[in-house]
Amino acid sequence: MKVPIASPVMTEKMVEAAANALRNERLTLGESVFKFEDAFAKMCGTKHAVAVSSGTAALQLALQAYGVKAGDKVVTSSMSFVATTNSYVSFGAVPGFADVLASDYTIDPAKLKAAVDGRTKAVIPVHLYGQPSHMDEIDEIASETGAVVIEDACQAHGAIYRGKVTGNLAHAGCFSFYPTKNMHVGGDGGMITTNDDKVADLCKRMRHCGRKGQYEHDVIGYTYRLNTANAAVGIEQLKMLPAWNEKRRAAAKLYDQMLKGVGDLVLPPQPTADVTPVFHLYTLRTPRRYELKAFLEGKGVGAGLNYEIPIHLQPIYRQMFGYKEGMLPVTEKCCKEVIAIPLFADITAEQVKYVVECVQEFYSR
Ligand SMILES: Cc1ncc(COP(=O)(O)O)c(C=O)c1O
Incomplete structure (x- = not known):
């Protein structure tokens, strides 16, 4: 798949x-x-x-x-x-x-x-x-x-x-x-x-x-x-947005349920009474994200590093403003660990399950 x-x-x-x-x-x-x-x-x-x-x-x-x-x-x-x-x-x-x-x-x-x-x-x-x-x-x-x-x-x-x-x-x-x-x-x-x-x-x-x-x-x-x-x-597209956002939330919930407790993964924030997110991306955090990305890609599963380099450490920003590592510790740590896994409006439960199986396999090797 x-x-x-x-x-x-x-x-x-x-x-x-x-x-x-x-x-x-x-x-x-x-x-x-x-x-x-x-x-x-x-x-x-x-x-x-x-x-x-x-x-x-x-x-x-x-x-x-x-x-x-x-x-x-x-x-x-x-x-x-x-x-x-x-x-x-x-x-x-x-x-x-x-x-x-x-x-x-x-x-x-x-x-x-x-x-x-x-x-x-x-x-x-x-x-x-x-x-x-x-x-x-x-x-x-x-x-x-x-x-x-x-x-x-x-x-x-x-x-x-x-x-x-x-x-x-x-x-x-x-x-x-x-x-x-x-x-x-x-x-x-x-x-x-x-x-x-x-x-x-x-x-x-x-x-x-x-x-x-x-x-x-x-x-x-x-x-x-x-x-x-x-x-x-x-x-x-706008006519479809409410239904698409609902589907994204449903797929995110499925990921949440199935990825809870897997390996060292940190899951994304949950919806609360105050906040209804729309899961533009479904992101996990792990210090092993490069290994995980390569493993998933080997199984036909896309993965993204959003964002591998925070803005202040981009070459042009270092050059223009002299920014250095250590300025924003939380941002820098998160940008070293974050990995996005597939999420889109039409993703099926089978596709979500396949992605989860691949993630589980990565951690059980
Ligand atoms: C957080 C954020 N800000 C700004 C932009 C810029 O939008 P655009 O690519 O349409 O110029 C994007 C999208 O790419 C974004 O994700």
Whole structure:
């Protein structure tokens, strides 16, 4: 049996929706883009959603729309995809990092409190692997220094924290529709969610070359639009998201039950009354992850190292900022041990059982 690490869905209906948009709508900023935005805002419970070309673009525009500029400090977690910080280092803002909690890999509020200062203009909690961050504590810490909070919800479409959906837990939320995410758009794409009218309007202008009117530009902008055909796919994907997230949670529960007590494995955080995760990835922790990965791959089972190198230790970040090992001990330890095993909406119970059997075999040799 072969079980891939991820398996993006593209149905005939989604292909047809894209083809219809290509035949009948404006190719950029066509009707499907606005319909997708409305549906996405509704799902999150926010007033606005602004479709853009990627999750990175979403983070960049949200930060800039809230006035973050070169020289400002933006504090986030280093246990994330490098795009979290690339989004603002690219325009000259400076990273600050707070360590994560080993229990759920999201930013540790106590460490965040120590990391924010008068220069901190924004905080970006990352809802890693689909697990919402500790938003009440984070919002309180940020509000003490006047920093805005931008959720990196690129891995957490539809996750719930204390009754509210991600994207509606702070000043703005940023999503990625990269093909392996819980929902995608048949290519790259992103979304900014916010309840702030001015910020939504500014993001719309910045994604569209800073246009005020057709030939008038009153802000520095970019070509960060989401293509219409991709939005048409996104509309169909969004309809499936609740059922897909439910299936991911069911598969995660099966893994939890069958992997409990196996070898030295640390299992991912469990859903609680406060938190309903969406398991973008199902991650285990073991100091033997390289051996385990090679063993699984030998059995036809995909495995990922998300993230093998934390952001602050990436070569370009060491070079630019002089970061060294030992700065973020929990992040560094987790990044040395984490391994993702297959999880996707259509994974079958047989596939989950096969993966578990392979993991068990690895530990029983
Ligand atoms: C946590 C996180 N932040 C940001 C991004 C950037 O999104 P994109 O690849 O769409 O630019 C991703 C996705 O790849 C991500 O996983």
